Amino acid sequence: MGAMTEKADAVPSAARRSRKVPKTADTLDIDFDIFGTLLSFYVRTVNILVSQDLDARMERLLLAGGTGKIATLLLVGANPGIRPSVLAHVIRKDRSAMGKLLDAMGGAELVEQRVSPAERRARELYLLPKGEALRARVRDVALTQDRDFFSVLDGGERAQLLGLLRKVYGRHLDGVPDAG
Amino acid sequence: MGAMTEKADAVPSAARRSRKVPKTADTLDIDFDIFGTLLSFYVRTVNILVSQDLDARMERLLLAGGTGKIATLLLVGANPGIRPSVLAHVIRKDRSAMGKLLDAMGGAELVEQRVSPAERRARELYLLPKGEALRARVRDVALTQDRDFFSVLDGGERAQLLGLLRKVYGRHLDGVPDAG
DNA sequence: GCACGATGATGGTAGGTGTCCACTATCTTC
DNA sequence: GAAGATAGTGGACACCTACCATCATCGTGC
Numbered sequence: 001m002g003a004m005t006e007k008a009d010a011v012p013s014a015a016r017r018s019r020k021v022p023k024t025a026d027t028l029d030i031d032f033d034i035f036g037t038l039l040s041f042y043v044r045t046v047n048i049l050v051s052q053d054l055d056a057r058m059e060r061l062l063l064a065g066g067t068g069k070i071a072t073l074l075l076v077g078a079n080p081g082i083r084p085s086v087l088a089h090v091i092r093k094d095r096s097a098m099g100k101l102l103d104a105m106g107g108a109e110l111v112e113q114r115v116s117p118a119e120r121r122a123r124e125l126y127l128l129p130k131g132e133a134l135r136a137r138v139r140d141v142a143l144t145q146d147r148d149f150f151s152v153l154d155g156g157e158r159a160q161l162l163g164l165l166r167k168v169y170g171r172h173l174d175g176v177p178d179a180g
Numbered sequence: 181m182g183a184m185t186e187k188a189d190a191v192p193s194a195a196r197r198s199r200k201v202p203k204t205a206d207t208l209d210i211d212f213d214i215f216g217t218l219l220s221f222y223v224r225t226v227n228i229l230v231s232q233d234l235d236a237r238m239e240r241l242l243l244a245g246g247t248g249k250i251a252t253l254l255l256v257g258a259n260p261g262i263r264p265s266v267l268a269h270v271i272r273k274d275r276s277a278m279g280k281l282l283d284a285m286g287g288a289e290l291v292e293q294r295v296s297p298a299e300r301r302a303r304e305l306y307l308l309p310k311g312e313a314l315r316a317r318v319r320d321v322a323l324t325q326d327r328d329f330f331s332v333l334d335g336g337e338r339a340q341l342l343g344l345l346r347k348v349y350g351r352h353l354d355g356v357p358d359a360g
Numbered sequence: 361g362c363a364c365g366a367t368g369a370t371g372g373t374a375g376g377t378g379t380c381c382a383c384t385a386t387c388t389t390c
Numbered sequence: 391g392a393a394g395a396t397a398g399t400g401g402a403c404a405c406c407t408a409c410c411a412t413c414a415t416c417g418t419g420c
Contacts, residue, residue: 022265023367024299024416027355030270033258034319038326039338040230041251042345047227048272049352050220067377071221078213085202085397090210092228094379099399113398119204121386121397139214146218152351153344158219161344164337165222171332172229175207203396204387247406265368274408279370293369301368301415367416377406387396 050149057145061137068093068101070138073127076111077135081124083116090176110134230329237325241317248273248281250318253307256291257315261304263296270356290314 021027035041054070062069071091076082088098102125105111110131116122127135150158170176201207215221234250242249251271256262268278282305285291290311296302307315330338350356 021355022263022269024302025263025266025368027266027269028357030255030262030266030357031258032357033254034323035251035254035258037342038322039330039342039345040234040322040326042342042349043223043227043230045272045353046345046348047223049349050223053352054220071215074213074215075210078211078215082210083202083205083397086205086207086210089202089207092225094377095397096380096399096401097378099397103399116397119387119397122204123398142218142220143214146220149352150219150348152347157344157347160340162217162219162222164333164341164344165219165226167332167337168226168330169222169229172233172329173225175201177208177210177212205397263368274406275368276370276372276409277407279368283370296368299368299416303369361420363418363420365416365418367414369414370412372411373409375407377404379404380402382401383399385396385398387394389394390392 053149054142054145057141058138061134061141068098069105070142072101072105072111073131073135073138074142076125077127077132080126083122083124084113085122087125089173092173105131233329234322234325237321238318241314241321248278249285250322252281252285252291253311253315253318254322256305257307257312260306263302263304264293265302267305269353272353285311 058070068091072087075087075090084098084102085095087093088095093101102111102113106113108130109128112126112128113123114126116124150161153161238250248271252267255267255270264278264282265275267273268275273281282291282293286293288310289308292306292308293303294306296304330341333341
C-alpha cells in the first residue's frame with residue numbers, strides 16, 4: 001500500500017492488524033468538534049487500543065479472559081497477604097466481582113485465599129507456584145507490550161504521560177499511595 | 181474524617197462518592213511492582229474512573245447506557261452524512277455493534293440513516309431534531325465533566341496530556357486525522 | 361457482459377464484564 | 391447484649407465485545 005494512511009512501525013498492534021479502516025470513505029477529514037479536546041475520549045480510546053493489544057499478546061499465557069487477572073497476579077505477587085478488598089480498591093473493581101475472579105484464579109491454582117489471623121472476616125491472598133511461574137512470564141510480556149505500544153513516545157514523553165496519569169489516578173482514588 | 185486519606189476537592193467524582201476504601205486494612209503501603217511504571221495500567225484505571233464519573237453525570241440525559249452514544253451524538257453532529265463504518269473506525273467500535281447502537285438511537289429518534297446516493301451499500305447519518313437538542317446538552321456536560329475531572333492538572337499539564345494521548349491514538353489508528 | 365472478490369451493513373450468538381443487592385459471619389462500639 | 395459496620399459470597403441482570411454468516415452492492419478483470 002502506498003504512502004496513504006499506512007504508518008511505518010516495527011510492531012503491528014492488534015488494532016492495526018484487524019481490518020478497520022473503511023475503504024470507500026475518506027476518514028481523514030473528520031471534524032472532531034469538542035472531541036478533539038476531551039481527555040476522556042482519548043483516555044477511553046487509547047484504553048481500548050492498548051487493551052486489545054495487551055490481550056492479544058497475553059492470550060496464550062492467560063488462555064481465558066479475566067479483566068484484572070494480570071493486575072491480580074502482579075499485585076498479589078508483590079504484596080503477599082494482600083486482601084481482596086484492598087486489591088479491588090486499587091484496581092477499581094467491584095468487590096463481589098473481585099471475589100469471583102479470585103475464585104476462578106483459585107480454581108486454576110494460581111492464587112489461594114487464607115483466613116486472616118488478624119481478622120477472621122478478611123482473607124489474605126498468596127500466589128501458588130503456578131501463579132508465581134505465570135507472574136514471571138506475564139511481567140515480561142506486560143513490560144514489553146507497554147514499551148512497544150507506547151514507543152511513539154520518547155523517554156521524556158513517556159515519563160510525562162506516566163506522571164500525569166498518576167496524578168489523575170491519585171486524585172480520584174482515596175487511600176492509594178503514589179505508585180512508583 | 182481527619183486528614184488521613186480525605187482529599188480536598190470541590191467536585192466529588194462518582195468514584196469518590198462510592199464507598200470503596202477498605203476500612204480495616206491499610207491501603208497506603210501497597211507495592212505496585214512494575215505496575216507503577218505501566219502506562220497501560222494507568223490508562224485503564226483512569227478510564228474506569230472517568231467513565232464512571234461521566235456516566236453518573238450523563239445518566240439523566242442519556243437515560244440508558246450506550247457506550248458510544250455520546251461519541252455518536254457529537255461526531256454525527258459535527259459531520260452530517262458520516263458513515264457508520266467511519267464512525268465505528270474513529271471510536272474503535274465493532275461495525276455490527278455500531279449498527280446496533282445506531283438502531284437504538286434511531287428508535288429513540290436521535291439519529292436517522294439514509295442510503296448514500298454515492299454508494300447504495302453505505303448509509304449516511306444525520307441527527308434528528310431530538311438528537312440536535314440532546315447534543316447541545318451532552319456537549320455542555322461533557323466539557324464540564326472533563327474540566328472538573330482533570331482539574332488536578334493545570335492548563336499546561338492538560339495540554340501535555342492531551343498531546344501525548346493524541347500522539348498515541350494517531351499512531352495506532354490508521355486513517356484518522358490529527359484531531360483538533 | 362459476466363464472474364469474482366471486496367465492501368458496507370445487518371442479524372444472530374456466545375462469552376465476558378460490570379453493577380447492584382441480599383445475606384452471613386465477624387468485629388467494634390455503646 | 392444489641393446495633394451498626396465491615397469483609398466476603400452468591401445471585402441476578404443488563405450491557406458490551408467479538409465473531410461469523412448473510413445479503414446487497416460495487417469494482418475489477420477477462
